[in-house]
Amino acid sequence: MAAESRGSRGASPPPPPSSAGGGAAGRRRKAEAYAEVLRRIRAGGYGGGRPELEDELWAHFQGLPARYALDVNVERVEDVLLHKQLLEQAHEPMNGLVFDVHPSQVVTLEENTGFESSTSFKQEEQDPQCSAFASRDQRPLHEIIFACDDKPKLLSQLTSLLGELGLNIQEAHAYSTSDGYSLDIFVVEGWEYEVDILRNSLRKGVDKIKYRAWPLVQSMSARIDHQPLEVSPSSDFVQIPVDAADVWEVDPRLLKFEQKLASGSFGDLYHGTYCSQDVAIKVLKPERVSVDMLREFAQEVYIMKKVRHKNVVQFIGACTRPPILCIVTEFMHGGSIFDFLYNRRGSFQLPDVIRIASDVSKGMNYLHQINIVHRDLKTANLLMDDQVVKVADFGVARVKDQSGVMTAETGTYRWMAPEVIEHLPYDHRADVFSFGIVLWELLTGKLPYEDMTPLQAAVAVVQKDLRPTIAADTHPMLADLLQRCWQKDPALRPTFAEIVDILNSIKEVVRSSGHHKRQSGRSHSGRRRGC
Numbered sequence: 001m002a003a004e005s006r007g008s009r010g011a012s013p014p015p016p017p018s019s020a021g022g023g024a025a026g027r028r029r030k031a032e033a034y035a036e037v038l039r040r041i042r043a044g045g046y047g048g049g050r051p052e053l054e055d056e057l058w059a060h061f062q063g064l065p066a067r068y069a070l071d072v073n074v075e076r077v078e079d080v081l082l083h084k085q086l087l088e089q090a091h092e093p094m095n096g097l098v099f100d101v102h103p104s105q106v107v108t109l110e111e112n113t114g115f116e117s118s119t120s121f122k123q124e125e126q127d128p129q130c131s132a133f134a135s136r137d138q139r140p141l142h143e144i145i146f147a148c149d150d151k152p153k154l155l156s157q158l159t160s161l162l163g164e165l166g167l168n169i170q171e172a173h174a175y176s177t178s179d180g181y182s183l184d185i186f187v188v189e190g191w192e193y194e195v196d197i198l199r200n201s202l203r204k205g206v207d208k209i210k211y212r213a214w215p216l217v218q219s220m221s222a223r224i225d226h227q228p229l230e231v232s233p234s235s236d237f238v239q240i241p242v243d244a245a246d247v248w249e250v251d252p253r254l255l256k257f258e259q260k261l262a263s264g265s266f267g268d269l270y271h272g273t274y275c276s277q278d279v280a281i282k283v284l285k286p287e288r289v290s291v292d293m294l295r296e297f298a299q300e301v302y303i304m305k306k307v308r309h310k311n312v313v314q315f316i317g318a319c320t321r322p323p324i325l326c327i328v329t330e331f332m333h334g335g336s337i338f339d340f341l342y343n344r345r346g347s348f349q350l351p352d353v354i355r356i357a358s359d360v361s362k363g364m365n366y367l368h369q370i371n372i373v374h375r376d377l378k379t380a381n382l383l384m385d386d387q388v389v390k391v392a393d394f395g396v397a398r399v400k401d402q403s404g405v406m407t408a409e410t411g412t413y414r415w416m417a418p419e420v421i422e423h424l425p426y427d428h429r430a431d432v433f434s435f436g437i438v439l440w441e442l443l444t445g446k447l448p449y450e451d452m453t454p455l456q457a458a459v460a461v462v463q464k465d466l467r468p469t470i471a472a473d474t475h476p477m478l479a480d481l482l483q484r485c486w487q488k489d490p491a492l493r494p495t496f497a498e499i500v501d502i503l504n505s506i507k508e509v510v511r512s513s514g515h516h517k518r519q520s521g522r523s524h525s526g527r528r529r530g531c
Contacts, residue, residue, distance in 0.1 A: 026066025250317035311363030334384030365496035436485025
């Protein structure tokens with residue numbers, strides 16, 4: 001970044017939009033800067049052989065304000081590539097606030113004009129007798145660059161950090177990207193020691209800023225670190241010991257985030273790699289962390305540590321130390337059944353329905369055998385890969401207490417058992433009811449109670465004993481299984497061990513009869529009482 005750069009936010013107010021290159025002029029300046037940097041990359045061997053670099057570089061310039069194209073020295077290609085790299089790193093949740101520091105320039109104050117001129121270290125070293133550089137005026141400068149998810153008061157925190165280290169800010173340039181990140185560049189003087197010492201001091205300060213951004217996690221972590229692993233039936237809260245010896249604790253430096261798959265109110269789901277293995281990474285959003293969320297996070301990690309089954313998504317590990325909380329599992333390339341049915345408009349033949357239902361029932365039977373109730377079984381939590389379906393997402397799952405029953409509403413209304421909707425005591429058979437709804441979806445390819453809101457459906461399930469309509473051409477053994485699964489009295493529902501056997505019998509009947517016709521069942525959800 002050249003010393004004469006303009007448009008800084010911090011040392012001086014930004015220029016008005018017209019002088020910053022806004023509008024058509026700004027777009028033209030971005031295009032010109034992009035073209036010049038790209039030309040120099042190709043000529044100078046800065047990794048220009050990668051075919052995707054052109055698109056990445058274009059996105060870099062387009063995502064920043066026009067004044068960035070005015071400020072940046074396009075002759076210093078390495079600066080542009082460094083800015084691009086830092087912003088990419090900041091997008092990865094495990095990194096958060098990232099930075100770089102390197103020597104910048106030696107600046108002389110010309111007393112007659114008050115104008116700052118600059119030259120590189122190499123030039124000054126080669127011409128130490130140059131009269132323009134009297135020793136009393138020479139000042140070693142460093143350039144410090146921060147990139148982060150743009151947060152309130154971040155700029156003031158960074159400037160305070162630099163002040164604490166005894167650095168005087170000579171220039172400050174702050175840019176906000178179109179996708180909500182910030183690139184803050186400071187030219188500072190006052191550091192007389194090695195760059196590595198400055199880098200270590202900055203790293204400690206950056207860690208403090210990250211840690212202060214997670215006050216709830218900090219508080220909860222202190223509780224978890226000093227208490228043994230236990231299940232508290234009264235609070236439904238599992239406390240996880242955070243120990244370096246825990247083999248499931250993931251080193252965040254080994255995680256690589258590649259693509260955001262989904263985003264919710266409280267977390268994001270990414271496809272990435274861990275030690276070269278494809279993984280799914282569920283990350284809690286720090287700004288939305290609450291004590292209840294931390295309890296669910298702790299519970300989910302505890303449960304996933306316990307489970308190992310071919311029809312349950314494999315737990316790889318978790319990051320449980322502030323400021324990052326995430327859960328890492330195997331990546332299922334086929335996505336969820338919900339996405340397949342409703343977003344990709346897919347459908348299943350009868351043998352596929354039986355195979356998928358068998359996979360789900362085997363996974364659920366295993367969970368129930370080790371006293372885990374899923375509590376949110378639905379097609380969105382069933383993932384496909386290589387002709388296998390696995391049960392996923394244990395965010396609201398619980399370990400049954402000694403009484404074997406639980407209370408409080410949880411799950412998703414369209415798949416929820418009536419006893420759960422009514423806040424009555426319930427046990428593992430609530431999952432069986434949800435499985436019945438899932439099986440009906442597999443057969444029909446339709447959303448349960450699609451002509452109702454979720455709340456309307458919940459009220460009708462409880463007050464009117466509403467169930468989805470079973471199509472006339474449904475295989476009679478499957479129709480009977482559906483009716484048994486969504487019986488109002490949980491005691492009348494089969495166990496998953498029984499369901500596994502029933503599905504095996506249906507598979508044999510279908511195979512011997514050659515009945516591969518897909519179940520149509522495309523009618524709207526309607527009234528069907530269990531027997």
